[in-house]
Amino acid sequence: MADEADGTAHEPKRVNTAEPWERAYWARRFMVPVEQVVAAVEVVGEEPERVAAHLGRDWPGQESIT
Numbered sequence: 034m035a036d037e038a039d040g041t042a043h044e045p046k047r048v049n050t051a052e053p054w055e056r057a058y059w060a061r062r063f064m065v066p067v068e069q070v071v072a073a074v075e076v077v078g079e080e081p082e083r084v085a086a087h088l089g090r091d092w093p094g095q096e097s098i099t
Contacts, residue, residue, distance in 0.1 A: 044093050047079035063090050 049055045050071050060067040065088055077083040085092035 045081065048074050048081055048084045049079065050074050059084075063088050065090075 048059050048070065050059065056067045056070060059070045063070060063085060069088060070084070073084045073087040077087045082092045
């Protein structure tokens, strides 16, 4: 499986900011304040790749590659 080989097998498919714990997860994941994650989702939508690009972060990022 290609996803497992590149470390993306368990990456979420969308950036959900509906709940406080989800906002906190994404803030930690992108290493930015929660407010930046919420603002990015409002501008570019919920696709992690687009949110990461908007925030100037890599996706999936080095921390998720094993």
